[in-house]
């Protein structure tokens with residue numbers, strides 16, 4: 001499959017000499033669904049701001065669909081790369097939710113009938129129809145987050161990046177976001193999600209990139225990465241609770257490579273039956 | 279870039295003599311020299327004052343931060359200069375424009391010295407000592423404290439809207455002005471939300487319950503404080519006197535030649 005994002009030996013600092021990204025190398029293929037994890041200040045937000053050209057590398061390069069971001073403006077890249085920010089309050093401003101969703105579409109110069117159709121689609125998708133005439137600023141925190149997500153989804157970018165989409169969402173909405181991510185992935189979109197929620201990653205992702213102190217400390221299959229004690233301790237992560245349980249139950253014969261609740265249940269049931277057999 | 283203007287107004291610990299002064303002395307120093315700067319309107323005494331501030335800056339090793347602020351306001355002083363030269367008061371325009379610009383730079387310089395060497399706590403102490411009620415002092419301190427936060431918020435807002443295709447550089451003047459709305463509304467809403475939050479947190483912790491407040495650190499005037507106070511007064515008096523008494527007054531009141539129209 002073709003490459004969506006290619007990062008080569010990327011270095012970046014905000015203040016001269018204080019490197020926040022130190023030699024990042026990674027490739028994300030078209031249609032992949034990738035989680036990025038790492039402690040506060042690891043450089044995750046800084047990294048994803050390179051993917052739509054908000055930040056430009058100080059050393060190294062970032063290529064989006066084969067094009068180097070150096071020569072491209074944010075507006076050019078934004079059509080291909082949608083970025084949903086961490087805090088919805090940094091972007092909501094319109095009088096109604098509808099207007100908020102139409103903002104990006106109008107910036108990109110779509111004709112009004114398409115704007116209308118796309119807004120309608122995004123409202124339905126994010127469960128926001130009943131708020132369409134409300135002011136986005138008057139909604140609850142979780143609802144505002146959904147408006148922010150919808151305002152990017154509505155122009156249908158090929159690559160979609162979320163910065164901590166599950167923050168402030170109740171369990172039901174979190175499940176809905178997981179569904180949404182999988183749906184986008186099924187449609188062939190490239191989905192990149194920055195998150196601290198290790199259970200969310202374990203249940204929904206195949207590939208995870210772990211960052212610490214401006215470097216990538218692990219990149220690979222979720223099961224391999226999240227059950228590797230070395231990676232876990234190096235990056236100040238907590239393993240998924242299921243994995244933690246499995247580690248503690250290692251002596252009774254449970255595999256230490258479990259990451260999902262369903263797997264642990266299966267494993268315990270198996271053991272139970274084996275012992276009843278004895 | 280725009281944030282750099284503030285660099286010379288932010289506390290920067292260096293530990294040289296000016297830092298050790300009592301906040302009250304530093305405050306008096308600032309007030310005396312600001313008044314002097316506003317009192318004189320000719321080039322010579324204003325240059326002396328400016329050079330004096332430079333001596334303090336250099337001897338306290340804050341030249342780098344001070345330089346950033348001065349460089350940042352250089353453009354503004356150029357505007358002040360040309361405006362006064364073109365549309366200034368009747369009479370000697372070159373002289374007037376030069377002194378106004380110098381006055382602006384000197385004031386900036388003295389304020390920069392004060393803020394570079396005074397911690398926020400000392401600053402609030404100094405404000406209290408000149409009789410400003412604690413509520414206002416506190417408000418001022420909070421405002422200062424939140425300038426960098428506000429700048430960071432604004433940057434994030436710009437990033438978020440640019441990610442949704444907002445192109446700030448494009449369009450004519452009116453179109454560009456309209457593009458400020460998506461930037462300013464989130465900023466204002468965010469800051470109002472934050473200030474309500476802070477106010478509630480303060481009330482929850484009993485802000486304003488006790489009328490009389492004590493401070494962690496008690497300030498006493500030291501020898502160095504008294505020396506500097508003495509020096510400040512002597513220097514200020516001699517500047518004023520020399521501008522009144524011949525033969526010095528002639529130099530002090532020297533005016534730049536009129537530009538030939």
Ligand SMILES: Nc1ncnc2c1ncn2[C@@H]1O[C@H](COP(=O)(O)OP(=O)(O)OP(=O)(O)O)[C@@H](O)[C@H]1O
Pocket residue numbers: 014015020038039040041042043044045046047430433
């Ligand atoms: N605009 C900025 N100016 C200066 N330093 C910054 C700026 N933005 C971030 N930093 C610094 O860069 C480092 C990485 O920040 P970044 O926001 O990328 O971390 P993060 O991994 O997203 O953390 P979090 O999990 O808290 O969101 C931090 O040390 C932060 O203080």
Ligand SMILES: [Mg+2]
Pocket residue numbers: 044045046086163
């Ligand atoms: Mg972040």
